Amino acid sequence: MIQFKFDANGLMPAIIQDYKSYEVLMLAYVNQTAIKKMRAIGKTCFYSRSRKTYWIKGESSGHIQQIKEITTDCDRDTLLIKVKQTGGACHLGYRSCFVHLLDKKGKIK
Numbered sequence: 001m002i003q004f005k006f007d008a009n010g011l012m013p014a015i016i017q018d019y020k021s022y023e024v025l026m027l028a029y030v031n032q033t034a035i036k037k038m039r040a041i042g043k044t045c046f047y048s049r050s051r052k053t054y055w056i057k058g059e060s061s062g063h064i065q066q067i068k069e070i071t072t073d074c075d076r077d078t079l080l081i082k083v084k085q086t087g088g089a090c091h092l093g094y095r096s097c098f099v100h101l102l103d104k105k106g107k108i109k
Contacts, residue, residue, distance in 0.1 A: 005077040006031065011047060012077055016057075016089065019068040019082035025089035026097040028057075030079065042067050044081060063087030 006012050011029045018025055028046040030038070034054055037045040044057040044065040058064030065083035072079055090097040101109045 002072060002076060004032070004035070004072065005075060007077075009049075011049070012079065014044075014046070014079040014081050016044060016065060017080060017082050018085055020084075023096055024098055025065075025083070025085055025095070035079075038067060038070070038081075044083060057089075058086065061087065061091075063089065065089070 004012060010031045012031070014028050014030045016025045016028065017023065028044075029049055030045070031047050034045045034047050037054065037056075041056070044067060046055055046057065047053075048055055056064075064086045065081075066086070067081060067083055069082040070079060071082075085095070088095050090099070103109055
């Protein structure tokens, strides 16, 4: 297995991307256990830093992320997970969590 580089808390960021459109859907954190679980179930599983627990995307909403491919960056400290998204990826109902555009003055549109 690849030797990942986790931070001091045993976590690493995971960028979630639509496997067809390449749209970035969200960013979440994983640890070694979450990675193993994802590989076993074929769906995204993350570690909540605030709740200090694991969660499977879509477990309660039905907005699941079926994993198509997992890659790591050159430093092995970030994952890129390409998924087939069902429903919205954002907990607010948006397709992507990245919905607020910053203008040239740094204000949110």
